[in-house]
Amino acid sequence: MSATVKKPKLDWHGIVSALHRRGMTLTKLAELNNLPKSACRKAKTIPYRKAEAAIASFLGMKVEELWPDRYPVKKSRILDSKYEGSLESQKSALAADIRAAA
Structure with missing residues (x-):
């Protein structure tokens, strides 16, 4: 299974050229x-x-069209809220293991 890489509509030189055609510079x-x-x-x-x-x-x-590799902004995998439920169940199972071992 290969990941498809989206190509930007304009590369960097195309972006700068489009700005200059419209009378704009990056600094301005x-x-x-x-x-x-x-x-x-x-x-x-x-x-x-x-x-x-x-x-x-x-x-x-x-922005997604110009920089598809940067957008959407990726969320952290470590602090993702979808794992909160599984952490709770692991904590409750830990208490049961301690009681069973005693």
């Missing part, structure tokens, strides 16, 4: 969205949610 877009000047440039290499949202919004796209 960051400033318009009250972000640090380098925020939109950083979105290329690291997840920067606000910058990614600003770029996608300006291009009229969804």
